[in-house]
Amino acid sequence: MLARMSQVAKRFPVIFGGCTLGTRYVLGDAFTQTVIEQTEIKDISLKRTLSLGVFGFIMGSGPLYWWFVEYLPKRFLGLPKWQAVVARSVTDAWTLMPFFYFPIFYQVKEAIFWDGKTPLSEVPKIAARKYIDGFVPDIISSTQVCVPINIVLFSSVPSHFRVPALSLFGFIWILTLSSRRGAHENEKELESSQ
Numbered sequence: 001m002l003a004r005m006s007q008v009a010k011r012f013p014v015i016f017g018g019c020t021l022g023t024r025y026v027l028g029d030a031f032t033q034t035v036i037e038q039t040e041i042k043d044i045s046l047k048r049t050l051s052l053g054v055f056g057f058i059m060g061s062g063p064l065y066w067w068f069v070e071y072l073p074k075r076f077l078g079l080p081k082w083q084a085v086v087a088r089s090v091t092d093a094w095t096l097m098p099f100f101y102f103p104i105f106y107q108v109k110e111a112i113f114w115d116g117k118t119p120l121s122e123v124p125k126i127a128a129r130k131y132i133d134g135f136v137p138d139i140i141s142s143t144q145v146c147v148p149i150n151i152v153l154f155s156s157v158p159s160h161f162r163v164p165a166l167s168l169f170g171f172i173w174i175l176t177l178s179s180r181r182g183a184h185e186n187e188k189e190l191e192s193s194q
């Protein structure tokens with residue numbers, strides 16, 4: 001089965017990456033809500049799960065494919081292998097995550113949670129404010145989780161399988177993201193008023 005998946009990943013790497021990452025984000029959020037947060041099935045936030053799934057698909061279908069397959073492997077080629085692996089891992093945590101990943105995450109999340117009352121033109125501003133407010137804690141948590149994952153990714157995984165492998169290895173990251181940033185303020189207010 002792994003050989004067949006590898007063939008599909010080689011033939012359709014961008015779509016395969018988006019599907020695997022989107023699926024991981026949906027499953028990770030469902031696991032976080034039901035197991036970690038102990039939310040009853042009937043009370044699961046479908047908007048939260050949808051926002052994480054859409055975000056995962058977007059990131060896996062474009063930015064992460066380019067980053068992990070096209071861009072980062074070609075950087076730090078003059079360094080010894082392990083120094084290059086560490087340099088790529090730190091570059092990911094301190095470049096992609098803060099300046100691409102989190103801005104896109106907050107924009108997707110706010111768009112999906114848009115209540116229809118707030119002017120649509122305000123949604124990107126709200127997302128930008130949340131991105132800025134969460135900048136330092138987001139960098140700290142992404143560094144703690146993503147650098148070790150990326151060291152394995154860049155040292156052992158073939159390029160055509162990096163985004164799908166990221167989906168598998170990074171399950172712990174989606175648990176972190178979902179529990180720290182998945183819930184929306186409107187949902188928290190509803191819970192506290194009941």
